[in-house]
Amino acid sequence: MSFQSQSIQTSDCVATSNFNAEGREFSRSRGYTDKPERCPSYRQASDFEIFNLHPSIMAGVRALGYTVPTPIQSRAIPPILQGRDIIGLAQTGTGKTAAFILPILERLRSGSRGHVRALVISPTRELAEQTCEVSNHLGRGTGLRSTAIYGGVSMEQQNQDLHGGADIIAACPGRLLDHLWKGTIDLSEMEILVIDEADRMFDMGFLPDIRNVLRCILHKHQTLLFSATMPADIGRLVREIMHDPVTVQVDRQLPAKTVSHVLYPVPQHLKINLLKEILNTTKTDSVLVFTRTKYGAERVARQLARYGYRTTSLQGNLSQNQRQAALAGFRNGSIKVLVATDIAARGIDVLSISHVINYDMPESTDDYIHRIGRTGRVNKSGAALTFVTGADSDKIYSLERLLGTRLERLTLQDFDYNKPAPDKERRISYLSRRPGQRILKKPTFRKQMAGL
Numbered sequence: 001m002s003f004q005s006q007s008i009q010t011s012d013c014v015a016t017s018n019f020n021a022e023g024r025e026f027s028r029s030r031g032y033t034d035k036p037e038r039c040p041s042y043r044q045a046s047d048f049e050i051f052n053l054h055p056s057i058m059a060g061v062r063a064l065g066y067t068v069p070t071p072i073q074s075r076a077i078p079p080i081l082q083g084r085d086i087i088g089l090a091q092t093g094t095g096k097t098a099a100f101i102l103p104i105l106e107r108l109r110s111g112s113r114g115h116v117r118a119l120v121i122s123p124t125r126e127l128a129e130q131t132c133e134v135s136n137h138l139g140r141g142t143g144l145r146s147t148a149i150y151g152g153v154s155m156e157q158q159n160q161d162l163h164g165g166a167d168i169i170a171a172c173p174g175r176l177l178d179h180l181w182k183g184t185i186d187l188s189e190m191e192i193l194v195i196d197e198a199d200r201m202f203d204m205g206f207l208p209d210i211r212n213v214l215r216c217i218l219h220k221h222q223t224l225l226f227s228a229t230m231p232a233d234i235g236r237l238v239r240e241i242m243h244d245p246v247t248v249q250v251d252r253q254l255p256a257k258t259v260s261h262v263l264y265p266v267p268q269h270l271k272i273n274l275l276k277e278i279l280n281t282t283k284t285d286s287v288l289v290f291t292r293t294k295y296g297a298e299r300v301a302r303q304l305a306r307y308g309y310r311t312t313s314l315q316g317n318l319s320q321n322q323r324q325a326a327l328a329g330f331r332n333g334s335i336k337v338l339v340a341t342d343i344a345a346r347g348i349d350v351l352s353i354s355h356v357i358n359y360d361m362p363e364s365t366d367d368y369i370h371r372i373g374r375t376g377r378v379n380k381s382g383a384a385l386t387f388v389t390g391a392d393s394d395k396i397y398s399l400e401r402l403l404g405t406r407l408e409r410l411t412l413q414d415f416d417y418n419k420p421a422p423d424k425e426r427r428i429s430y431l432s433r434r435p436g437q438r439i440l441k442k443p444t445f446r447k448q449m450a451g452l
């Protein structure tokens with residue numbers, strides 16, 4: 001069913017035009033098409049009609065430019081609307097936020113207001129903010145209010161927001177517990193609990209906090225759990241807290257099909273040169289570069305900035321304001337290259353990311369999926385470039401097993417892969433030699449990469 005063929009003219013174009021202008025701004029900032037609002041005198045019907053959502057919610061769907069539900073939305077929304085517990089096995093970038101926010105809005109639309117009726121537990125503040133933002137935009141016409149709760153900022157402002165009457169909160173576990181213990185959040189009327197990116201929360205050590213939050217919810221409620229993978233501990237949690245859940249699975253443990261994957265073998269000390277060369281010679285939109293450590297992210301961003309790239313880093317050493325400025329710059333295009341660590345990049349939601357560059361190979365295939373989930377979002381194409389050294393052969397093997405194919409190894413033609421490490425490094429290795437030990441000549445690039 002095509003979007004255009006379902007257009008229906010209505011008489012309420014004036015009532016929706018202001019709202020659409022704002023929605024258009026939001027959509028544009030996220031890289032959505034603004035076609036749906038191009039003719040304000042048309043109210044667009046779409047495949048979302050199948051869910052029978054209230055017109056006030058459909059207005060939000062249209063304002064964000066969503067036309068066709070993504071697979072996770074098609075499969076998850078109906079059982080959630082029926083009140084079932086669900087396990088959503090879907091990676092970031094599949095549209096899972098709207099998959100749970102839309103039915104939450106539908107359910108909360110009727111009933112009393114001004115107290116927490118839906119709680120979304122998120123691993124990072126960025127994800128909590130984004131969930132809240134999506135909820136506020138989709139639910140604009142419903143009058144329901146959402147607020148984000150996370151640490152690193154004053155509790156006072158959050159207390160005021162909560163006091164003003166939040167219907168939906170998206171919260172990180174630690175700060176949520178602070179509020180629960182202080183009595184500033186009351187979950188006694190909560191109807192729907194969402195545990196988002198459960199596997200990541202488990203990796204980040206949040207499982208005990210989540211269990212503590214669950215101890216504060218004694219009454220019957222609907223539980224929705226989203227996770228890209230299902231490690232054993234999450235499986236155990238599911239069995240303990242969910243009632244007859246429906247499992248909804250979308251491309252489990254596989255990156256989006258719209259992403260191409262290539263490996264770039266390179267000696268460690270030449271990674272920065274290779275990165276510059278690739279950025280110089282490749283047509284890119286926004287580029288997200290991943291390093292293993294926060295110091296690495298800072299260093300790479302500093303080096304790129306020195307070469308004139310519009311870049312910054314996103315890592316754990318930044319204050320909340322700096323993080324928000326980095327994300328805002330990346331989102332509005334003033335920053336073209338963002339260098340981030342895995343944890344800091346959770347929840348980055350920028351549709352124009354054309355390339356993800358793994359400056360350092362991710363620790364696990366799960367991390368690879370999460371990183372790559374930042375590009376190729378909702379049918380856009382994207383490229384994943386991974387720099388690999390001789391030490392990465394095991395990780396490459398696991399990745400190729402996961403993807404079910406041997407990845408192409410690329411080398412740049414005019415790049416000097418045999419350029420020696422800077423003098424300083426050689427001097428250090430000379431000084432740290434044992435007495436009588438000979439300094440061996442470094443093997444050539446070809447020999448170093450022989451096992452890859």
Ligand code: AMP
Nearest residue numbers: 066068069070092093094095096097378
């Ligand atoms: P998520 O997986 O929730 O992080 O969503 C990934 C991106 O897709 C976000 O920017 C969403 O706003 C966007 N999105 C979600 N659903 C749709 C849809 N049905 N059509 C187009 N874009 C969507």
